[in-house]
Amino acid sequence: MSDSQQKKTFVVTRFDPDRDQAPRKQSYEIPVQSDWKVLDALNFIKDEIDATLSHRWSCRMAVCGSCGMMVDGEPRLTCKEALSEYGDTVEVGPLANFPVVRDLVIEADGFMEKLTSVKPWIIRAKQRAVEEGPMRQSPAELEEFKQFSMCIGCMLCYSACPVVANEPEFIGPAAIALGHRYNLDSRDEGAARRNEVFRGEGTVFSCSFANECSEVCPKHVDPAAAVNQAKLNAVIDWAKGLVLPRGGDE
Amino acid sequence: MSRNAHPHAMAPSKPGRTRTAPPQLPDQFPFRGRYLAYTLFDLTGILYLLLGFLALCAVWCLGSGEAVWNGVLERHRNVFYLGFHTIALVGLIFVGIRFFGFFPKAQPPRVGPVKSPPKPVILAALYALWIGVTVFMTLVLAGGVF
Amino acid sequence: MKHPLLKLEPLIWLLFGQGILFGTVLLTPWVLVVGLAIPLGIVPADALSYERAHMLASHIIGRLILFGLIALPLWKGAHHLRHTLIDFGGGERDARVAPLLYLLATVGSVLAVVAVVRI
Numbered sequence: 001m002s003d004s005q006q007k008k009t010f011v012v013t014r015f016d017p018d019r020d021q022a023p024r025k026q027s028y029e030i031p032v033q034s035d036w037k038v039l040d041a042l043n044f045i046k047d048e049i050d051a052t053l054s055h056r057w058s059c060r061m062a063v064c065g066s067c068g069m070m071v072d073g074e075p076r077l078t079c080k081e082a083l084s085e086y087g088d089t090v091e092v093g094p095l096a097n098f099p100v101v102r103d104l105v106i107e108a109d110g111f112m113e114k115l116t117s118v119k120p121w122i123i124r125a126k127q128r129a130v131e132e133g134p135m136r137q138s139p140a141e142l143e144e145f146k147q148f149s150m151c152i153g154c155m156l157c158y159s160a161c162p163v164v165a166n167e168p169e170f171i172g173p174a175a176i177a178l179g180h181r182y183n184l185d186s187r188d189e190g191a192a193r194r195n196e197v198f199r200g201e202g203t204v205f206s207c208s209f210a211n212e213c214s215e216v217c218p219k220h221v222d223p224a225a226a227v228n229q230a231k232l233n234a235v236i237d238w239a240k241g242l243v244l245p246r247g248g249d250e
Numbered sequence: 251m252s253r254n255a256h257p258h259a260m261a262p263s264k265p266g267r268t269r270t271a272p273p274q275l276p277d278q279f280p281f282r283g284r285y286l287a288y289t290l291f292d293l294t295g296i297l298y299l300l301l302g303f304l305a306l307c308a309v310w311c312l313g314s315g316e317a318v319w320n321g322v323l324e325r326h327r328n329v330f331y332l333g334f335h336t337i338a339l340v341g342l343i344f345v346g347i348r349f350f351g352f353f354p355k356a357q358p359p360r361v362g363p364v365k366s367p368p369k370p371v372i373l374a375a376l377y378a379l380w381i382g383v384t385v386f387m388t389l390v391l392a393g394g395v396f
Numbered sequence: 397m398k399h400p401l402l403k404l405e406p407l408i409w410l411l412f413g414q415g416i417l418f419g420t421v422l423l424t425p426w427v428l429v430v431g432l433a434i435p436l437g438i439v440p441a442d443a444l445s446y447e448r449a450h451m452l453a454s455h456i457i458g459r460l461i462l463f464g465l466i467a468l469p470l471w472k473g474a475h476h477l478r479h480t481l482i483d484f485g486g487g488e489r490d491a492r493v494a495p496l497l498y499l500l501a502t503v504g505s506v507l508a509v510v511a512v513v514r515i
Contacts, residue, residue, distance in 0.1 A: 163482070201399075
């Protein structure tokens with residue numbers, strides 16, 4: 001059942017904190033099948049050649065966001081990238097702009113903290129009583145934020161963003177997009193609190209509209225749109241705050 | 251060849267249990283691939299500062315009398331001024347096209363009760379403004395009107 | 397960013413936004429005519445003779461347009477120059493550099509007011 005055996009060389013960044021001073025490259029030449037993704041090649045390397053290789057992956061269908069890596073210099077989901085799109089030598093490295101724990105595994109806790117900081121959940125001024133029934137939302141209301149809810153937290157956008165690279169406090173594309181998703185949700189009443197975060201130390205205004213986040217997003221979330229919409233909303237919120245007393249909304 | 255990003259880029263507030271390798275910039279940043287257009291876009295900031303201050307000098311000279319104003323017109327015939335303004339025109343068009351391309355998606359779906367116009371309408375309005383003002387002001391400055 | 401300008405970022409961004417939009421729109425004909433067409437002789441120089449230039453610039457709309465094409469681009473310029481410097485590794489210096497750049501834009505804007513008023 002296997003296709004005629006093509007070979008490709010994978011130049012993989014390796015880093016073992018117990019052994020290596022700094023990351024190094026290691027080459028693996030392996031037989032590949034025509035329908036393989038980059039992740040299949042990495043799994044083959046780990047299963048058949050070098051069990052010490054560490055990498056994250058899970059769903060294999062581009063919904064979990066686990067397998068983000070730099071492939072030929074671009075942040076990609078390795079389960080989505082067909083090997084047929086790449087040349088005879090493929091470079092695979094850990095996501096740019098992140099501290100590297102080991103090999104292709106990056107430290108994700110920084111992202112988790114930024115994400116939590118925007119409170120990505122429905123915030124209500126008062127808990128809704130069960131007797132009041134469900135919160136109703138029209139299709140038009142859903143359309144306003146649905147695109148931004150498609151984020152799978154894969155962090156490719158953080159790898160592409162020049163501001164993330166240079167300003168550690170910046171909240172970053174995915175977290176802002178998910179916070180904005182809740183600001184746009186008709187059921188939510190937490191925009192004022194989120195806009196305080198958006199205008200805080202991780203300020204949305206640090207974004208310089210490189211649009212790289214949207215270029216690399218595998219789910220077409222368009223985080224650049226979200227961040228820049230969030231800027232305008234934050235300005236309106238700030239202007240209202242100059243004129244109205246604090247807590248006017250909640 | 252990779253270079254280091256900010257040493258604390260994407261760092262958690264508390265260090266993890268093992269030593270990590272420092273974050274690396276994307277290979278193509280800042281002058282390769284799509285990053286080139288972005289870097290050039292930001293570099294037009296220098297162009298706009300120069301244009302603004304040159305225009306300030308021109309208007310200041312206009313308020314200083316005929317001889318000084320004629321000096322401005324004379325200076326603009328200098329080859330360096332001509333070269334600068336040629337680059338400036340290219341830069342303005344580049345900025346306009348890139349910025350106008352992004353502008354529609356940067357508008358929230360609604361501001362309060364007011365819905366944003368459809369994206370093609372916003373884009374058309376921006377270009378209509380740019381082309382309309384350019385044509386009108388060119389006619390005015392060139393003596394075709396008023 | 398424990399930044400001295402954090403509270404002013406919304407205003408700075410608004411000024412930058414107007415700068416890039418109206419600055420680009422207003423500067424395009426200025427550069428076309430004043431920067432290129434008149435010096436190259438495509439348009440006769442007496443189109444902007446002192447008398448005519450003064451007449452156009454003295455009108456309230458002329459003054460507003462001239463103010464716009466001087467001041468607004470300075471905010472776009474300062475903001476983007478700031479971002480360029482950050483992109484080239486200047487994140488730590490930003491707290492000192494950014495206020496200087498916006499001060500430059502502010503001084504230019506104030507001088508723009510003076511310049512159009514004294515015509």
